[in-house]
Amino acid sequence: MRPLRNPVIQSALASMMAAWLRFCYATIRWTHQNQGAAEAVWKQGGGVLAVFWHSRTSLAPSCWPLNRAPPIKGVISRSVDGEFLAKAVGRLGIPAVRGSSANKDKGEVDKGGTQALRDGLRQLKVGGLAITPDGPRGPVRSMAEGLPAMARISKAPVLFVGLSCNPAIRLNNWDRTLIPLPFGKGAVVWDVADYPEGADLGDVAAAWTDRITAVEAAADALTGLERI
Template identity: 70%
Template sequence: MRPLRNPVIQAVLAWLLARWMQFCFTTIRWTHVNQAAAEAVWDSDGGVLCAFWHSRIGLSPACWPLDRAQSPKALISLSPDGQFIARAVALQGFPAVRGSSANKDKADRAKGGSQALRDGLRQLKVGGLAITPDGPRGPARKMAEGTPLLARLSKVPVLLVGLSCNPAIRLNSWDRALLPLPFGRGAIVWDRTDYPEGADPAQVARDWTDRLNAVEAEADALVGLERV
């Protein structure tokens, strides 16, 4: 049995990961770029869709101030690994909306995806929804049409967020995910956008892919992290 499939082990590891992330976030020296765009959205009190690449999910709680921004939830896959991440993120104030899993068959993925879409739209009526547009299995840094679809149906503003830190642990996963290390440099770069009226979702996904890659590359450059 894989360790993360054991609920007791999963709970303990998730608690340890959450505490480690919070310690790192406190000690990292953060640089913020274009934060005024995010603050304007936070001050509006409406729904907001927040997107960052799957590789930066371990940094994502640092970009959302719970004391002033909308109450958030995170769209996380139904896989066992997704459950582990959901626990760690929830311990930091980001309960999960569960999505479809790449480990399930086509029918189950469709059912899970439809439920996630409904739950995501419900959340966007009252607060923030964080999403990784290339998860849970990639391809890395390529946005699927689900994120533009959520933005089009909800009509909420979208924050594309680039996150980085250095030094960091880079996992040997499909997305080369980053985990923070303490006492380093961190960067958060925001890009605010809206779904263009009448636009093709596939084209929007390509445009937003480029913009999200750009803010992440800027964040990496600010902290001196090599792109992979």
């Protein structure tokens, strides 16, 4: 049995991970770029989509100040690994919306994507929703039309978040997930957009892919982290 399939082990590891991340967030020297754009969106209140690439998920809670930003939930897959992540992030004050899109090669399989869409739209009426548009399995830094569709339906503003830290551990998985180490440099870079009226979903997905990648690259430049 994989350790993460045991609920007791999973909960213990999630608590350890949350404690580690909290320690790292507190000791990293953070640089914030264009945070005024995020502050303006937060001040408006209501729904907002926070978007970053999946490899930076471990850094995401550090960018959302719970004392002044709208309450936020994160879309996390219903897999075993997703359950572990949901528990860890939940301990950092960010509840989960569970689900992911169906496998493109197995169109009949629904992993909670429809319910996640409904729950996500409901959350966007009152607060923030964090999404990794290339998760949970990639391709890396590739966006389908789901995020633009949600932005179009909800009319919520979109915050693109570039996250970086150095030094860090890179896991040997599909997107080389970044795990922070303490006492290093960190960066958060922001960009903001609204869904263009009448625009094609595919065109918006392509443009937004470039914008998320750009803020992530800018954050890596601030910390000196090598791009992969």
